[in-house]
Amino acid sequence: MEFAEKKRAILEFKACDHCLGRQFHSKIKAPNELIGAAVRKSRSIKEATRLAEKGRLPAMDGKECMLCGGLFIRIPEAISSIKRSTSGLEYSTFLMGCRIPAALMENEEKLFSKIGMDGVESIKREVNRLIGKEITKETGKAADFKSPDLNIVHDFSRNSTEVQVNPLFIYGRYQKLERGLPQTKWPCSSCMGRGCKECGNTGKQYKETVEDLVASVVLAETGGKDTKFHGHGREDKDARMLGEGRPFILEVDKPVRRDIDWKKLEKAINDKFAKKIRITGLRPSGKEEVVIIKTITFDKCYRALVKCESPPSKEELKKLEGLAGMEISQKTPTRVLHRRADKVRVRKIKSIKCRPTKKPDEFECEITAEAGTYIKELITGDFGRTIPSFAGITGKNCECKELDVMDIIEIKK
Numbered sequence: 180m181e182f183a184e185k186k187r188a189i190l191e192f193k194a195c196d197h198c199l200g201r202q203f204h205s206k207i208k209a210p211n212e213l214i215g216a217a218v219r220k221s222r223s224i225k226e227a228t229r230l231a232e233k234g235r236l237p238a239m240d241g242k243e244c245m246l247c248g249g250l251f252i253r254i255p256e257a258i259s260s261i262k263r264s265t266s267g268l269e270y271s272t273f274l275m276g277c278r279i280p281a282a283l284m285e286n287e288e289k290l291f292s293k294i295g296m297d298g299v300e301s302i303k304r305e306v307n308r309l310i311g312k313e314i315t316k317e318t319g320k321a322a323d324f325k326s327p328d329l330n331i332v333h334d335f336s337r338n339s340t341e342v343q344v345n346p347l348f349i350y351g352r353y354q355k356l357e358r359g360l361p362q363t364k365w366p367c368s369s370c371m372g373r374g375c376k377e378c379g380n381t382g383k384q385y386k387e388t389v390e391d392l393v394a395s396v397v398l399a400e401t402g403g404k405d406t407k408f409h410g411h412g413r414e415d416k417d418a419r420m421l422g423e424g425r426p427f428i429l430e431v432d433k434p435v436r437r438d439i440d441w442k443k444l445e446k447a448i449n450d451k452f453a454k455k456i457r458i459t460g461l462r463p464s465g466k467e468e469v470v471i472i473k474t475i476t477f478d479k480c481y482r483a484l485v486k487c488e489s490p491p492s493k494e495e496l497k498k499l500e501g502l503a504g505m506e507i508s509q510k511t512p513t514r515v516l517h518r519r520a521d522k523v524r525v526r527k528i529k530s531i532k533c534r535p536t537k538k539p540d541e542f543e544c545e546i547t548a549e550a551g552t553y554i555k556e557l558i559t560g561d562f563g564r565t566i567p568s569f570a571g572i573t574g575k576n577c578e579c580k581e582l583d584v585m586d587i588i589e590i591k592k
């Protein structure tokens with residue numbers, strides 16, 4: 180569209196300098212209101228560019244303007260409202276958004292249908308940019324378009340600000356030193372978490388979980404409302420988790436404080452639950468890493484204490500060690516069949532070492548296997564659903580008395 184024609188179409192909306200200049204935003208390098216003042220006096224884009232480059236910022240009013248209704252002079256008011264709404268919240272990044280009165284948005288649409296959107300900056304974009312810049316200048320907080328700590332939305336119709344506090348993600352590794360501790364909180368199966376007699380009104384199926392222990396300290400420290408626990412896989416409730424510990428990310432809902440002393444937090448958790456869990460390597464994380472932690476593959480190293488119906492011979496233990504390098508076929512274990520689909524998984528046993536113990540009918544073994552191998556079933560055979568198995572190879576009933584995860588080995592591809 181020709182310059183004069185475009186200018187005429189915009190001025191039909193009694194455009195102020197801001198709104199006039201915004202329609203030429205990426206055509207001339209200057210603040211919108213300067214571009215607008217220059218365009219108003221010019222007959223060509225060339226002339227306007229020259230004027231804008233040496234121009235001085237015009238005084239603003241714009242109450243007559245049908246595109247902004249004088250909204251730009253209300254920006255300082257919006258900034259005060261935003262500062263009130265975010266006071267007391269710790270954050271370092273934010274994303275600015277705004278709601279513009281519907282009548283103004285309709286006028287902008289009408290204008291765009293006439294002049295197109297080439298080189299244009301929309302009113303929302305300009306307002307967000309101006310407010311964002313000012314907030315950064317006054318508070319030192321940075322704009323972040325991907326994963327901000329806060330989403331700030333200012334509503335110009337009501338002159339009110341809404342602040343959405345985004346979750347805080349904390350990465351760490353946990354060791355579980357006590358058996359019988361599930362990894363994540365679980366709603367009571369009788370009341371589905373509402374609270375009943377069975378669960379003593381806690382709504383919890385288990386009194387304590389790794390998540391509960393970690394979260395109790397983290398929530399007190401951050402002022403958050405709730406947590407989600409993202410583990411790098413999980414061990415059975417009655418298995419310990421030893422070695423370097425299992426990676427996890429704790430997602431904290433609506434934190435008030437984010438400026439955390441990680442070493443101090445780690446120590447607070449470890450001091451409080453010294454017999455039960457041990458946490459290492461706490462650091463800030465993000466939602467992108469949750470996806471990574473859920474999808475990377477890993478081998479696991481286990482220690483199992485196996486009880487046999489009669490003492491196994493040396494030859495039998497040697498035969499078991501022969502499983503190293505073999506693939507085993509496992510149908511879904513009968514103990515989880517009620518909640519998981521029945522299918523066959525093939526998993527590789529990487530290494531296996533057996534040692535006798537003082538009790539002749541018990542032996543200890545260290546097994547490294549691919550992620551998702553069911554170790555208890557490898558031992559018992561699970562009524563022939565896992566092949567081969569310890570029971571199948573020895574021809575004796577075998578039982579897993581104790582199971583510990585000794586290490587989690589990430590596989591670098």
Ligand SMILES: [Zn+2]
Nearest residue numbers: 195198244247
């Ligand atoms: Zn305007």
Ligand SMILES: [Zn+2]
Nearest residue numbers: 367370375378
């Ligand atoms: Zn209950």
